Amino acid sequence: MLARTPRATEMDFASILKIPPKPAAIAEAERVWRASVAELEAAQAKHRELHRVYFNQVPGQPPKITAAEVDHAGAEIAPFQARETEAQQALEAQRAAFDEEVAALKPKIEAYRAAIAAKIDELEDFITLGSTFYAASVEARVKLPSKMPSRCQSLLGPHGVGMLRKLLNAVD
Template sequence: MLARTPKATEMDFAAALRIPPKPAAIAEAEGAWREAVAELQAAQARHREMHRSYFGQVPGQPPSITGADVDKAGQEIAPYQQKERDAMKALEGQRAAFEAELASLKPKIDAYRNAIGTKLDELEDLIGVGVLFYAASVQANVKLPSKLPGRCQGMLQHGIAMTRKILNGTE
């Protein structure tokens, strides 16, 4: 019977409520960021190892590494840090663009929510007819040939009311 009722709106929700595909640019940006992080970590590990080697040299033996070598390796970390920051900024930009695209679904979801509310109102009115019919049969002391009108009050209280609570509990 509900299938025969007119649409709450003209919007085709099955077509309108679609998750946009995640852009490949996000995966590429994530890959570039991971690569930049790996390069930064490798440069930092190289600097730490040189630092350990420098301070672990045995006095009285010819030095295998100088303090200048360690300092140079430390200074070489800065470009890797900048590359990692730039890659993260590019990734965040890609993610923000996708999140903006997802945010454009909000009006469609709101319209969907309103359409559900409208259909619940219509269903409540329809089931209310059964409640009134059952009440009239009780007052007339008539046994109806179907249990449906007697169950309408329960449908309103447990089905429609609970569905409306769920609907109202959403954003």
């Protein structure tokens, strides 16, 4: 036998609407990625410096560095680029997995929205009773001992329950 699915208004939103904890793996992947970026930048800086030294050599003086050494330093950059790319892909995979967890909240948020809409409908019905009661008192020419029923009509207007409904419908 299938269990009855609870209506949105019967759900315990305090326990359902929880942000999933960010996995420590994301922080670790980000640390690894930042370290790989630092290593890549260091290798690139070394290559640039060797390039600068090579091209600033004075003709007629003994060479401080050879073109082969500059090329070797440039060739050493490739493994650092590969590690940086790999670390970035691992970080993106971790973030994507967390984003999927967060995206799983959408049906819960929609249920929450439906519950709010249902409560607004209930509130509107409840306030309509006060407005109808006040209209009956005016028709019967009876002065009520409270002004509250006379305010119900304005609560039904565009700046009361209508505004609540507009605010709810204005968000995705």
